[in-house]
Amino acid sequence: MKVIDIHSHFFPKTWPSLQDKFGGNDWPWLKHLPNDGTGLDKAMLMKGEQAFRPIYSACWDAEVRLQQMEEQGVDQQLISATPILFAYQKPVEQALYCAQIFNDAALDICAQGQGRLFAMAQVPLQDPDAACVEASRAMASGHVGVQIGNHVGNKNMDDEGIVTFLQHCASENISVLVHPWDMLGGERMPKYMLKWLVAMPAETQLSIMSLILSGAFERISKDLKICFAHGGGSFAFQIGRVDNAWNHRDIVREDCPNLPSSYTDRFFVDSAVFSDESLQLLTNIMGNDRVMLGSDSPFPLGEQRVGTLVREHQQLSTSSKSKILGENAMSFFGL
Ligand SMILES: [Zn+2]
Secondary structure, three states: OOOEEEEEEOOOOOOOOHHHHHOOOOOEEEEEOOOOOOOOOEEEEEEOOEEEEEEEHHHOOHHHHHHHHHHHOOOEEEEEOOHHHOOOOOOHHHHHHHHHHHHHHHHHHHHOOOOOEEEEEOOOOOOHHHHHHHHHHHHHHOOOEEEEEOOEOOEOOOOHHHHHHHHHHHHOOOOEEEEOOOOOOHHHOOOOOHHHHHHHHHHHHHHHHHHHHOOHHHHOOOOOOEEEOHHHOOHHHHHHHHHHHHHHOHHHHOOOOOOHHHHHHHOEEEOOOOOHHHHHHHHHHHOHHHEEOOOOEOOOOOOOOOOHHHHOOOOOOHHHHHHHHHHHHHHHHOO
8 A cells, every 4th residue: 555645845954045135024044953962953944033933854854754754654755845935925036936946945855755755846826927837847847746825815716817827737737736825814813823723724615615616617627636735624514504505595606507515526635634533524525536645744733643544544444545545646646
């Protein structure tokens, strides 16, 4: 049974100072911390002068990552940037520069991965034309797909430019992972990581609903391979509510000709839901062919022992587990 983790993140160990290059005080950089002798090298991810998140060497050191994969029985892992590196809010030239340096850095890490690490590229999604060009460049240089943030400012996934980008991906067989970021309602969630716990799942549900209810899935080629992180966020648990609304309110049906739940054959989700009951519901809604192992490692909110939720699930059959753990990813990413 091949085990492929499609959702994990990397940071290069260093990169050129974006603040020096572009000005502004909100660029990401790594402050490496002195090793206190208690284990792996650590760093603080900074956003300007603010501490954003503690990380450690599995983010940049392929050897450390491979060691963990070995211990956890993971055969292959896909690495992608963290949305803080996207620079969607910046001028397109700056976002393109970020995409190029981080995409190339991801390939450098994969080159040390003994054939077990693969990368997904980032693109300057605020400019669909530039995003298409960088996606194609990245694929030609060795990436196996792209990862995009789930919105650009106030533009949701049904934005014409984003739909154009998705159509480009469909036509060039570029697989897409959608990752939530820049969470809505953040001003009401200053504490307890509520932005990650409440708003992030809502962001992903919003993205899926915007593609379904706008009729975008009717316009986008069925060749598009698109996957949503974190099990699709709140989507699976709330799809009954949406179907009910579609049945009873014409303003919900306005641009969406088919029952919302019928569109679950148009996208995939990862398995990062962290409970047996949630994974059961997710596979019931999506089917076993449309869920792929995703850990969100090596972050504290990720699955600490990658694949355990799927492997130890009491109800899923061996063949279902095999699909979720690896087979679905093999066909989705052409691995
Ligand atoms: Zn993630």
